[in-house]
Amino acid sequence: MGYYVAKVSFESTETKRNGDPVIHKSEFLVAAESVLEVETKVAEFLEGTTGFFETTQISKSKIEAVIE
Numbered sequence: 001m002g003y004y005v006a007k008v009s010f011e012s013t014e015t016k017r018n019g020d021p022v023i024h025k026s027e028f029l030v031a032a033e034s035v036l037e038v039e040t041k042v043a044e045f046l047e048g049t050t051g052f053f054e055t056t057q058i059s060k061s062k063i064e065a066v067i068e
Contacts, residue, residue: 001031006027006057007025008027009054011051013051029066
């Protein structure tokens with residue numbers, strides 16, 4: 001298993017002065033076996049928390065382990 005960094009853009013409920021939605025960008029560290037598994041985990045994590053979101057980039061992380 002490896003770690004991936006998923007960059008996600010999503011619309012907030014806030015709007016700009018011209019009426020366009022405010023876009024927020026976040027990064028998530030995801031433990032997964034493949035890029036497809038990362039997509040699935042991100043979608044499940046964000047389900048019901050926000051309206052529209054888009055995973056814009058997924059890249060392999062250099063992190064070897066997370067020590068808790």
